[in-house]
Amino acid sequence: MSATPSPGPVAIVDVGSNSVRLFLCDGVDADGPTGPRLTTVTGLRRGADTEGTIAAEALDRLDDCLQDYGRRMRDAGCVAGVALGTSAVRDAPNRAAVADLIAGRLGIPLTVLSGEEEALLAFSGARLAVPGDGTVLVLDVGGGSTELVRGDGGGVRAAMSLQMGAVRCTEGFLYADPPTAAQLEALRRTVEPELAAAVRAVGGPAPMVGVAGTITTLAAIKAGRYDPSVVHGSVLTADDVEGMLERLAALHLPARREVPGLDPARAPVIVAGAAIVACAMRAAGAEHLEVSERDLLDGAALLAGRIASPVDPALPPARRLRDGLA
Numbered sequence: 001m002s003a004t005p006s007p008g009p010v011a012i013v014d015v016g017s018n019s020v021r022l023f024l025c026d027g028v029d030a031d032g033p034t035g036p037r038l039t040t041v042t043g044l045r046r047g048a049d050t051e052g053t054i055a056a057e058a059l060d061r062l063d064d065c066l067q068d069y070g071r072r073m074r075d076a077g078c079v080a081g082v083a084l085g086t087s088a089v090r091d092a093p094n095r096a097a098v099a100d101l102i103a104g105r106l107g108i109p110l111t112v113l114s115g116e117e118e119a120l121l122a123f124s125g126a127r128l129a130v131p132g133d134g135t136v137l138v139l140d141v142g143g144g145s146t147e148l149v150r151g152d153g154g155g156v157r158a159a160m161s162l163q164m165g166a167v168r169c170t171e172g173f174l175y176a177d178p179p180t181a182a183q184l185e186a187l188r189r190t191v192e193p194e195l196a197a198a199v200r201a202v203g204g205p206a207p208m209v210g211v212a213g214t215i216t217t218l219a220a221i222k223a224g225r226y227d228p229s230v231v232h233g234s235v236l237t238a239d240d241v242e243g244m245l246e247r248l249a250a251l252h253l254p255a256r257r258e259v260p261g262l263d264p265a266r267a268p269v270i271v272a273g274a275a276i277v278a279c280a281m282r283a284a285g286a287e288h289l290e291v292s293e294r295d296l297l298d299g300a301a302l303l304a305g306r307i308a309s310p311v312d313p314a315l316p317p318a319r320r321l322r323d324g325l326a
Helices: 056-076 087-091 095-106 115-127 166-173 181-202 213-223 238-249 270-283 296-302
Strands: 010-015 019-025 027-029 032-034 037-041 080-085 110-112 136-141 146-152 155-162 208-211 235-237 288-291
Touching: 010 056, 010 095, 010 296, 019 032, 019 056, 019 296, 032 296, 037 056, 056 095, 080 087, 080 095, 080 296, 087 095, 087 110, 087 115, 095 110, 115 136, 115 146, 115 155, 115 208, 115 296, 136 213, 136 270, 146 181, 146 270, 155 181, 166 181, 166 270, 181 270, 208 213, 213 235, 213 238, 213 270, 213 288, 235 238, 238 270
Parallel strands: 010 080, 080 110, 136 208, 208 288
Antiparallel strands: 010 019, 019 037, 027 032, 136 146, 146 155, 235 288
């Protein structure tokens, strides 16, 4: 595949439930797609109603983020790109408002991924970090959903997408600051059986690879700082995750924001995220997992030659595009 179907980098944008990411893919080398990456925590699912409608404040935060990303795409000379919406967008009755923001700020259409498509792209990216053709179980904990994907060098064999994520589970279970033992226990009693069923459904345990923000954040906390070269390929044991969960759950939010390696913007949801990871490892009988910085962004970049769209140069003037939207 060519990650540059036209001159200049190709922009890969992941509109997630908690964070929005930009990958300016400028090519592919022996290790996979290359280029600068940026993550912005927007909390898109935060404040959503029971039907999943994205709140006006969240759309404003997304708009601010996309204005910045649009400038970066223009500065980099991007003439093609792909924007992917995951759980929060998938669930939202007003997902058209997100599509309008993407089109207006970035000049490209929004593609809303199904849970299965999200899992396949995450596996494709994570596979780049695993040498050989052996079977692996990829764990992708997002803000609104969690994916479990089992596959090998020949590709995906089975995948499951579950309606649990760091934001969704924080809002559903962890009301107190810090969360109470009873709230954490209720969360674990709910998610662990679902994860165990998902592990069985995809074919059972295998060496585990963890991707996406919750897991890379836990690796950064273990290291005491976020450095992609340190995080990528690092190992989290089940004891590491349980220990960090216990430590983080005991802290009030202001203290949690000060934890080395933890992006302060992720502090409100990291306890639920850590609990999901702990439960997933327990459900899979995994004593450890390998952390990969290669994920959905890389999977999409590998397909950029087929799925990227030309960037529309005729962007509207800078204003809040949400104003006046139905």
